[in-house]
Amino acid sequence: MINLIKVKDYEEASDKAFEVMKKFIEPGKVLGLATGSTPLGLYQRMVKDHKENGTSYKQIKSFNLDEYVGLPITHPESYYAFMHRNLFDHIDIPEENTHVPSGLGEDLEAQARHYDEMIAESPVDVQLLGIGSDGHIAFNEPGTAFDSGTHVTDLAESTIKDNCRFFDNDITKVPTQAVTQGIGTIMKAKSILLIATGANKAQAVKDMIEGPIDEKCPASILQKHPDVTVIVDEAAASLLK
Numbered sequence: 127m128i129n130l131i132k133v134k135d136y137e138e139a140s141d142k143a144f145e146v147m148k149k150f151i152e153p154g155k156v157l158g159l160a161t162g163s164t165p166l167g168l169y170q171r172m173v174k175d176h177k178e179n180g181t182s183y184k185q186i187k188s189f190n191l192d193e194y195v196g197l198p199i200t201h202p203e204s205y206y207a208f209m210h211r212n213l214f215d216h217i218d219i220p221e222e223n224t225h226v227p228s229g230l231g232e233d234l235e236a237q238a239r240h241y242d243e244m245i246a247e248s249p250v251d252v253q254l255l256g257i258g259s260d261g262h263i264a265f266n267e268p269g270t271a272f273d274s275g276t277h278v279t280d281l282a283e284s285t286i287k288d289n290c291r292f293f294d295n296d297i298t299k300v301p302t303q304a305v306t307q308g309i310g311t312i313m314k315a316k317s318i319l320l321i322a323t324g325a326n327k328a329q330a331v332k333d334m335i336e337g338p339i340d341e342k343c344p345a346s347i348l349q350k351h352p353d354v355t356v357i358v359d360e361a362a363a364s365l366l367k
């Protein structure tokens with residue numbers, strides 16, 4: 127069941143997302159986190175709330191969705207570095223409680239299976255998601271099996287182009303593969319919070335909410351999840367009936 131919340135713009139979407147997220151920031155909870163431009167406003171609000179109200183993350187665990195293959199954690203565009211820069215370094219979550227899949231190692235598939243085992247031991251209470259302009263969630267591109275676990279994947283051409291902006295607008299610098307939680311992994315989260323803003327997400331939002339449940343739009347599987355909140359701004363909602 128998708129609970130759709132329409133707001134005006136990115137700032138309002140971030141306010142609303144924080145309102146939803148805040149309920150999960152309590153001892154023992156497990157947060158599923160995302161990277162990209164979408165969650166930045168939410169992370170700023172989480173940091174502000176921690177600094178001003180002392181909301182503590184000492185007994186919270188987190189699992190991120192994905193990581194580029196081949197980028198060391200010291201690379202500024204690695205998702206590990208992103209999470210530290212934008213959230214972890216500014217709150218009191220213990221480093222050992224945070225998990226970002228590793229994009230480096232001898233056997234990435236074995237590491238991916240281990241990641242799913244860790245999540246199975248600490249089921250995610252709320253999974254934060256953005257959506258790709260092609261309907262991807264995490265790096266599950268169109269055609270990914272709905273029952274997939276964490277795995278290594280090739281990035282779609284459109285995703286490589288979308289992410290070029292983080293790599294000096296140089297397409298040759300964008301990694302072409304990622305380790306990603308699978309759609310099956312994401313669907314196991316107890317609640318899901320997806321934020322979509324901007325006109326370039328409008329078609330994906332329409333397909334996710336009004337389209338058939340089809341692997342062509344990975345996010346459409348969320349129609350089958352029992353507890354999903356989707357926050358959209360006016361631009362992202364512009365194609366909805």
Ligand code: F6R
Nearest residue numbers: 160161162163164256257258264
């Ligand atoms: C990020 C992730 C991706 C992004 C999506 C939207 O961890 O898994 O699926 O959520 O590509 O990216 P932005 O927010 O940059 O538009």
